Amino acid sequence: MCSHCSSEKQNLYEHVQEAVAFLKNNISKVPTVGIICGSGLGSIADTLINPIFIRYEEVPHFPVAKVDGHEGRIVVGELNRRFAICMQGRAHYHDGYPLWKCTIPVRVMQGLGITHLIITNAVGAINPNYEVGDILIVKDHLDLMGLTGTSPISGLDDDRLGPKFLTVTDAYDKEMIKVAKLTAEKLGITDIVREGALTCVGGPCFETVTECRMLRLLGVDAVGMSNVPEVIVARHCGLTVLSFCLVTNMGNLDHESCEAISHASVIDVGARRSEVIKKFVEGIVQNI
């Protein structure tokens, strides 16, 4: 049976409920804020006080993270007077999971009680004015995968999960963006904070020069291999979303100056920016 019509997909709602029930048995309080950490950004979870750790493998129906720099565990704990749940790493489409499966953690966090979700990832900059180490607050996306027929919400046919059709023009919550920008001002980091449009590709190849040029023509500021599907699912189940990315490399827009991109360097940039990113997330959570 293919991944689009598998019995696992048909039973998605029940499976999410099973994961929620499992976690409720292991967590003492209701989390109100969720965070998903991208490549090299797992240290965000270090901001949680009195943490409890649960490995993805333990949670029924959870997709397991397969990429280096993705710890593959849930961390729950206090964060600025809130109880937060953090996904320290994610499963990707290029790991071999269909998008409805990659995004199960979003539905599970919603089932546990979160109202706000902060989604992060590592990206390559397509906007030539960006620099490595910049933080991109996402205000819109180009859902290339969805436009070409691979959406995390297609074929679910279950009103309990969310509506069949979805408006995502308002996906990136304006209040959350305001809070993120104010936080950047308070931290004195506005020089490295950008606002723009993200696209998600299937990967795992980093983009060619021609692909980067195409994305630039399409109005995209950065390209990653995650985040957008999670935003779509978060909106599908009614969550308020903030999405931001760490620019870990420049997309190659020119054959002459073309540089090889490695996953190791992506993780390295995340590690170098970890203190700033932690303060950024703490400040945001304090003000939502």
Ligand SMILES: O=P(O)(O)O[C@@H]1C[C@H](O)[C@@H](CO)O1
């Ligand atoms: O989890 P994210 O999207 O941050 O991971 C990025 C995309 C690829 O999985 C990998 C490339 O280095 O990092």
